[in-house]
Amino acid sequence: MEGMQAPDQPILGALLTEARNPATEHLDELPTLAMLEVINDEDAKVAGAVRAELPQIARAIDEVAARFGRSGRLFYIGAGTSGRLGVLDASECPPTFSVSADLVQGLIAGGDSALRLSSEHSEDSPEEGARDLAAAKFAQDDTLVGIAASGRTPYVLGAIAHAKKLGALTVGLTCVPGSAISQAVDIPITPATGPEVLTGSTRLKAGTATKLVLNMLSTGVMVRTGATFGNLMVNVRPTNxxxxxxxxxxxxxxxxxxxxxxxxxxxxxxxxxxxxxxxxxxxxxxxxxxxxxxxxxxxxxxxx
Incomplete structure (x- = not known):
């Protein structure tokens, strides 16, 4: 994958997730309770944005479940907050559904150390994204979910390009409709959460939307593949x-x-x-x- 070039990217400041939110321009001047009410009002918009993407999420669940039947696996990949949320969701699957730790895997730019310490420079390399996915022995029957609130992270785009060369299913989870990632994948999931409470801080509304979608993806796939009985977690391991x-x-x-x-x-x-x-x-x-x-x-x- 050497020499890979990231596609032309829009100016960062032009992205929906980077816009300034008029409702919070005077956030620091508000009494604490009023400040929290404004934040809560913005958070309340997230569920509606996710609901608009349910058809795409359902399609992704059915496609992933079908690949599980062919011994395929599910991979999440991202940088920063997006990567951490992917790793979190993957790590919850073995104790919740008693599945192998290999079945759902989370990869983050900069490796596991980036879960605690930021590694911002790592997200700028499409080659590194492709290498990390190849090192995990990603294969044709696997599914890659590339996660990036902005929809433009080179690390994620590099991983998507590698997955597509193998003929694997690709899903893009972003908060910017029409982004580079959304256009590159087979199934785009794009809850448009709008400007953040703190300008550009996508750990807030975009992060919440990402967590909601990942919850749906992993839970839905496990339900479709028989890891539950009704709403009971019958695969639970009684280890404590x-x-x-x-x-x-x-x-x-x-x-x-x-x-x-x-x-x-x-x-x-x-x-x-x-x-x-x-x-x-x-x-x-x-x-x-x-x-x-x-x-x-x-x-x-x-x-x-």
């Missing part, structure tokens, strides 16, 4: 006291048994929530329940 209690409550809710019975079932099922539910609902032994789940790739609704 809080999660053991949650596992008991999930079993009780799914089977109608009491908490004491749920605790007994979890133990008999080898600490596996789905096995415990199948055992109780279908009056099966642990071995028979495990076999039934294995036959449907662990999807509880199918096993029942």
């Amino acid at each position: 006291a809080k999660l053991v209690d949650r596992a008991h409550r999930i079993i009780a809710a799914a089977t109608g048994c009491d908490m004491e019975g749920a605790a007994r079932l979890l133990e008999e099922a080898g600490e596996d929530v789905k096995t415990a539910i199948v055992m109780q609902r279908l009056s099966l032994s642990r071995e028979a329940a495990e076999a039934r789940l294995a036959a449907v790739h662990g999807v509880l609704a199918k096993a029942l």
